[in-house]
Amino acid sequence: MIDHIELLRLIENDAKLSLEDIAVRLGASEEEVSKEIKYLEDEKIILGYTTNINWEKQLPEHCIGMIEVRITPIKGKGYDQVANIISQYDKVSACYLMSGGFDLMVIYEDMSLRDIANFVNQKIATQEGVLSTTTHFILKKYKANGIMFDAADKDDRQAIIL
């Protein structure tokens, strides 16, 4: 029996692992692994497989805005309607309902600061029910998705008799 949490942790760290690799590491057969992954996909526990990309390196102008949005909940629908409308935009990479001083945290990625400013002004601030927005720009990434951006990747252990 494959432990789902162990399987998920493994592929969360490396989605490129082959079925064979996963099976060997978990001490299971490829068929079992394939069956469990299908189950987790069907249950929407696994939502997709993405790649961690350091976009700043490829596209130096690329930037990310974190937009705090305060909204008036709509009767019967709460915050969901506004959240759904905002989430539909492809360049919105995440949208969360938050506790605290504002309601939605919207993470928006685009080619320049100007693009993000336009998105906030034209698409969010004008949305019915939106009271105010506060936009923060990411200046530098140190760690994202569990990955350190400047991590040393070396093994400098010296041989020793043990």
Add this chain to the structure above:
Amino acid sequence: MTDGTSKLSEVVNKVPPSAIRRFFDLANEMKGHVISLSIGEPDFVTPWSIREAGINSLREGYTHYSPNSGYMEAREAICSYIQRRYGVSYSSKEECLITVGGSEGLDLVARALINPGDEVVIVEPCFVAYKATVMFAHGVPVVISTKEENDYKLMPEELEAAITDKTKYIILGYPSNPTGAVMTYDDLKKIKDVLVKYPDITIISDELYCELNYLDSKPSSLIQFPELRDRTVMINGFSKSYAMTGFRIGYSVGPKSIIAAMTKIHQYCIMSAPSTAQFAVIEAASNGDSCIEEMRNEYNHRRRVLLKGLSDAGLKCFTPYGAFYAFPSIEGLGIQSDEFCERFLLEKKVAIVPGKAFGECGEGHVRISYAASIDDIKDAVVRLKEFVEELKNA
């Protein structure tokens, strides 16, 4: 004599230099081109919260000697860890000593217990320091050679046969370096049944790899038998489980009288274990359980990858359930373990360790460490397969 050895003590001259020193020098010279599966230490960096605790102690100016036995807070954290993981309680005040790595504990125990000529039972293949520390203390090592067909476990009848009226203590090291063997609670119970018949024999249990056990989520030990608890010294440390080898910090727990004798030697020779490392230990022993679990899971994955690779290479290997070593057999290839390792290093650029380094009965085997990245392990076993095939076709 012109080489100066005549000036040295007889006992130092009698302890042979490590047979694999030259081999390691060779591997180090070739570093950069060599995959090393030879090193007995984790490749993980110490978990950050533990490093931070050490750094913070420096920032706050804790740069002085600690009490000889170690800071009380560190001893309390250790004793509470042992209570939590083993279910055995020790007095942090009188039954716990913080040492410079587990190795210092081995030396202290030998000097605290041995009178010249006393016998010490050593279970091979084993960590290279057991025999040497006994000899330095003028003891006589009596070797039990465990067998592959018994999964390198110590059998009760083997123990019984090795005991004489000169036996002072026995050293057990499970989970085992170099074999990866573990002894379960039921295995240890059979050993306990022999030992209760010999109440004068002290038991030294080296459990540095206790957390790297892939069979059971909690360690098993002779200290868990109430009949043996007061005549057993457990030598343990943070190097392997917490990836803290460079901190050089370990501990011994055991009966008050022996710990007091060990502390006497320690206070004259060492004074106290490094203070910075002790602050790191407080964090490790108090809050490190989840870190070691993550590392254990990762080692377990690597273990399976290595075993699969060994099987693909056609090498027979009993299934190791502990530490981070496999100990495959190279018998039938017509080559001794040291020549096998030297040629494998020179021809295929992979460093592993000859089994003979861990005792005569380790001949015919090699120790492969899987404390390395999965990519390196996979690459190494492909080269191993090529090498074994070339030997078979030669």
